[in-house]
Amino acid sequence: MKNIFLILLLALISCNEDETKSQETIILGNWKLTSIVNESNGSILVPNDFLNSNEITITFNQELDFTGNTVINNFSGNYSINQKEELLTFLNFSTTEVNETEWGNLFYQSLNSNYNEQTENWENPYEIAQGNILKIFYSEQEYMTFEKQ
Secondary structure, eight states, rough: OHHHHHHHHHHHHHHHHHHHHHHHHOOOEEEEEEEEETTTEEEEEOOGGGTTOOEEEEEOTTTSSSEEEESEEEEEEEEETTTTTTTEHHHEEOOOOOSOOHHHHHHHHHHHTTTEEETTTTEEEEETTTEEEEEEETTEEEEEEEEOO
């Protein structure tokens, strides 16, 4: 009986470790902003809702840095992930942000909603669904949806 319990315990631990590892690496790669959602009022904004909309992408690298762009501007910085709290933190964020389109401005505004002046970081709850959908929350019911490319 003790052996069976021990085997089950080891199996559970190894499954949890594998799951955590895959969650840490799943954010790596290229992501494209597909929508900005407000669940409280049911609105879903997509690039086609805006005149001169542009593609916004972000690439998360294994070295815990990121790069991204709108059609007009580039941005980059470093990030960290807290798996337990499901928190994606941008440790620094550099951008040109010149003459941005409405869609690009909405992206920057949403991201800046979670800027913490005390830590000087952007602290965003996040969720990964189906392995290819990344939701970066900027309030409890508002988030940006990215699709893995």
